[in-house]
Structure formats: structure tokens, C-alpha cells
Amino acid sequence: MLASSLGSQSVSAHPNDHFVITIAPLLIDEVYQxxxxxxxxxxxxxxxxxxxNSEGFSVLHLEYQAYEPMAIQVFRQIAAEIRQTWSDVTHVVIHHRVGRLEIGEMSVLIAVGCPHRKEAFEACQYAIDTLKHRAPxxxxEFYYGKSGEVCSSWVKCC
Structure with missing residues (x-):
């Protein structure tokens, strides 16, 4: 079990949940299954x-970094919170990429399984919104600046 530096107890993963941080491309079929x-x-x-594009600039590619042990713990916390709010949820799956990603590549995949669509939609939205605020x-972003030069800047995301 991982200890959280967020000031709360470590959260065990539900046996139906799956969390990954990887450099490999994300697979929709795998996450769906x-x-x-x-x-x-x-x-x-x-x-x-x-x-x-981002904020009016042409994006060339992105690079993601994560503090993996804490990020996985945050994913577990998100899943636990989902289960407290939407008790019928059967599965929470969160996969996130790190490394260099090109335009059109998937950076994050989240899947929520539930008996009813409304709760599944709400829980999935909660997962991505919360991940973007909490996960390390x-x-x-690498982009063309106003004069056509290549620029880059770190953005806290996810």
C-alpha cells in the first residue's frame, strides 16, 4: 500500500479497479474490457x-511527467470517492501516459462501469475533473510563439 502525502490515510484499491501510469500508448479496448x-x-x-492548439498557439507536441506513487494513490482516492457518491459503480479505470505525446495521441483514458448511464456519466466526469486538480x-507544451519561434512551458495539469 502506498502512503499518501496528501494528509490522508493510504487508500486500498477496490479489486475491480485498475490504475496505470505508462509511457506506452493507451488502448481503448483494454480500458473498456x-x-x-x-x-x-x-x-x-x-x-x-x-x-x-492551446490558448491561441499552435501546439507541436506535449511531454508529461508524473510522480507515479502519489498519482496512483490519488487515482485510488478518486475511485473511493466515486464509490461513496455513486455506490452502484462496478469498475473505475484510470490510465495516464507520460513522456512525449504527439498531436492526436491519448494522454488519459478513464472508464466507469455502472448499472445506470446517468451515474456512469457523472462518476466519469468527477474522475477527470478531480484528477486534473489533484494528481501530481x-x-x-511545445508550441510556435507569436514570432514563429518554438517555445515551451510547463503547465500543472491533471
Whole structure:
């Protein structure tokens, strides 16, 4: 079990949940299968993509870094909070990439399995919104500046 430096107790993962931080490309089929269950009436899957623009600038690519032990602990906390609010949730799956990502690549995949679609949508939105505020994951954007020069800046994200 990982200790959290967020000032709370370490959170054990539910046996149906799955959390990954990886340099490898994310696979929608894998994440979907990890959220699948005969009890589900819905699986909501959210994919975060690297887009070609940010705040009016043309993005070339992104680089992600994470403090993995703490990030996985945050993922566990998010799943535990989801289960407190939406008790019917069967599975919470959170996979996040690190390293260099090109335009169009997936940076994050979240899937929530639940008997009902409304709760699945709400829980999935809660997962991504909370992840973006709490998880120690940062991205560095590489983009063309106003004069056409290549610029970069670190952005706290996720």
C-alpha cells in the first residue's frame, strides 16, 4: 500500500479497479474490457487527446511527467470517492501516459462501469475533473510563439 502525502490515510484499491501510469500508448479496448461487467448497463469512457492548439498557439507536441506513487494513490482516492457518491459503480479505470505525446495521441483514458448511464456519466466526469486538480502530473507544451519561434512551458495539469 502506498502512503499518501496528501494528509490522508493510504487508500486500498477496490479489486475491480485498475490504475496505470505508462509511457506506452493507451488502448481503448483494454480500458473498456477492464470496466466491463455483466452488472453494467453503461460504461462511460473518456479519452483526453493531445490537440493542435492551446490558448491561441499552435501546439507541436506535449511531454508529461508524473510522480507515479502519489498519482496512483490519488487515482485510488478518486475511485473511493466515486464509490461513496455513486455506490452502484462496478469498475473505475484510470490510465495516464507520460513522456512525449504527439498531436492526436491519448494522454488519459478513464472508464466507469455502472448499472445506470446517468451515474456512469457523472462518476466519469468527477474522475477527470478531480484528477486534473489533484494528481501530481504535469505537461510541458511545445508550441510556435507569436514570432514563429518554438517555445515551451510547463503547465500543472491533471
Amino acid at each position: 477492464q470496466a466491463d461487467d455483466a452488472a453494467n448497463g453503461a460504461i462511460v469512457l473518456m479519452s483526453g487527446m493531445v490537440r493542435n 502530473i504535469w505537461k510541458k
